[in-house]
Amino acid sequence: xxxxxxxxRALRAAGLRVTAPRLAVLRALLAQPHxxxxxxxxxxxxxxxxxxxxxxxxxxxxxxxxxxxxxIEPAGSxxxxxxxxxxxxxxAVCRRCGTTADIDCAVRRRPCLTPSETHGYLxxxxxxxxxxxxxTCQHTAPPPADPxxxxxSRSPLTPTAVTTHHEGAR
Numbered sequence: 441x442x443x444x445x446x447x448x449r450a451l452r453a454a455g456l457r458v459t460a461p462r463l464a465v466l467r468a469l470l471a472q473p474h475x476x477x478x479x480x481x482x483x484x485x486x487x488x489x490x491x492x493x494x495x496x497x498x499x500x501x502x503x504x505x506x507x508x509x510x511x512i513e514p515a516g517s518x519x520x521x522x523x524x525x526x527x528x529x530x531x532a533v534c535r536r537c538g539t540t541a542d543i544d545c546a547v548r549r550r551p552c553l554t555p556s557e558t559h560g561y562l563x564x565x566x567x568x569x570x571x572x573x574x575x576t577c578q579h580t581a582p583p584p585a586d587p588x589x590x591x592x593s594r595s596p597l598t599p600t601a602v603t604t605h606h607e608g609a610r
Contacts, residue, residue: 442470444463444467447463447466447467448463450466450508451463451466451508454503454506454507454508455506456502456503456506456508459499460488461484461488461491461495461496461499462499462502462503464483464484464487464488464491465480465484465496465499465500465503466503466508466523467483467487468480468483468484468487469509469521469522469523470523471483473522473523473524473542474512474520474521474522474531474540474541475520475521475522476518476519476520476521477493477496477497477500477518477519477521478518480496480500480521481493481496484496500521503521504521507525507526508523508525509521509522509523509525510522510523510524510525512531512540512567512569514531514533514538514540514569515569517533517538520540522542524542527544527545528545528547528565529542529543529544529545530542530543530544530545530567530568530569530570531543531568531569531570532569532570532571532572532574533569533570533571534572534573534574534577535571535572535573535577536573536574536577537574537576537577539574539576539577541574543568543570545568
C-alpha cells in the first residue's frame with residue numbers, strides 16, 4: 441500500500457469511502473509503523489491542516505475493524521497501529537523508550553503457541569510481545585535490574601510476556 445492509488449484501492453476493497461483523513465492515517469503509518477494515536481493525529485494535522493482527534497479515532501477504528509490496520513497493545517503502553525496485517529508476526533518492545541519492532545513468527549501458523557489449557561476456547565491466535573532494550577538504549581544507560589531480583593509487584597512497564605486473545609474480540 442505504498443501509493444495513494446494503492447491506498448484508495450485498499451479502502452474501496454474494504455468497503456470504505458476514500459477520504460482525506462483515511463488517506464492521511466494510512467500515510468502516517470506508512471511513514472512511521474507502530475505509531476500511537478497522538479502521533480497519527482499529529483501527522484494527519486500536519487498533512488490536512490485541521491482534523492479533530494475524534495475523526496482520527498474513528499478512522500483508526502474503521503481501519504482496524506476492516507482489517508487494513510492492526511492494533512497492538514503492549515502492556516503499560518499506549519495502543520500502537522501498524523499496516524502489517526494478515527501474517528502471524530510478533531513484536532519486540534523496548535522497556536525504556538518504547539520503540540517497537542516486528543519479529544517474524546518462527547512457526548508461521550496460528551496459533552503459534554500451544555497452551556497448557558484452553559478452557560474450552562477454540563484458540564486461533566497467540567500474540568507474543570518480547571521485551572528488552574533496543575540497541576540505542578543498550579548503549580545509553582545501564583540495563584534494568586535482573587528480573588529475578590525485582591519486587592513481586594508489577595509496575596505498568598513490567599509486561600506480561602504472552603497475551604492471547606480471540607481475533608474477533610478486537
